[in-house]
Amino acid sequence: MMDKKQLKISTFDDALQQVKDGMVIGIGSGSTIELLIPHLAEKVTSEQLDITGVCTSNKTAYIAKKHGIKIIEINDVTNIDLAIDGADEVDTDLNLIKGGGGALFREKVIDAMANKFVVLADESKMVSYLGETFKLPVEVDKFNWLLVARKIEAYDKLEVTRRMADDVPFITDNGNYILDVTLHNGINPAEFHEYLIHLIGVLETGYFIDIADQAIVGTQEGVKVFNKAN
Known part of the structure; x- marks a missing residue:
């Protein structure tokens, strides 16, 4: 039986496989992303990738810089290739509630700007309607x-x-x-x-409606990937 932390970590491989050389990456906020950042930094170093990060909170930027990831401000980029972030709730249509950490405005700016927005979550975040478990x-x-x-x-x-x-x-x-x-x-x-x-x-x-392109969800039965219907 995996705990929530282990379930979150189980989603990282599928997300990190989408990080490619030369990308501008939107780096989200919250406990899941704070766990992800060292893994992202390790991938950048081991594969000698040239990536640039744009962060949704001051705390995330501090952690990313501490791990050697190059960080720039949102106003210094014209394009974000991939954004990776967590969520407080995910419904069956990949609509979200976010903002449990208070960074919802910056998260929405960056996640909506990205060519692809990937959500990482454990199975407890999946809900039948937005507001079921979270304000x-x-x-x-x-x-x-x-x-x-x-x-x-x-x-x-x-x-x-x-x-x-x-x-x-x-x-x-x-x-x-x-x-x-x-x-x-x-x-x-x-x-x-x-x-x-x-x-x-x-x-x-904190409503993120029709913004997420993919949700990678850690479950007790393994990782499940949900893609937005076209």
């Missing part, structure tokens, strides 16, 4: 966060909490707050995202 993170401006929270609650009698860290409000790399929204099965992700994104003060939502 939806929404990044909002500090100035009017409470007004935004009330408008979100009013959408469908939803529960909204401001994310805290060590008894103080969590602050994103962009200097904003995160509101975590408890969802239910009746909510249409595309419609709710549209409602949220047009609220003044909302930077981005």
